[in-house]
Amino acid sequence: MNNIETRNDAPEKHHARRSSLAWWVFAAIALFYLLTEHQAHFLGALPYLLLLACPLMHLFMHHGHGHHSHDEGDKK
Numbered sequence: 001m002n003n004i005e006t007r008n009d010a011p012e013k014h015h016a017r018r019s020s021l022a023w024w025v026f027a028a029i030a031l032f033y034l035l036t037e038h039q040a041h042f043l044g045a046l047p048y049l050l051l052l053a054c055p056l057m058h059l060f061m062h063h064g065h066g067h068h069s070h071d072e073g074d075k076k
Contacts, residue, residue, distance in 0.1 A: 035042060
């Protein structure tokens with residue numbers, strides 16, 4: 001019975017993989033044209049993008065820090 005389920009899931013996984021690949025190819029082409037046609041605009045905005053990256057990294061990368069320290073005091 002597992003073989004039947006595996007066979008039925010294979011086309012869906014193959015389709016999802018092809019869709020994902022097509023999306024990444026489209027994104028790479030779009031990025032190439034944006035960088036080549038709008039290079040001056042992109043380089044002008046680059047310092048602001050780097051400054052924006054700092055608070056975004058702080059929000060997303062420090063999500064789990066500090067939450068486990070409250071339980072250590074209760075255990076002792």
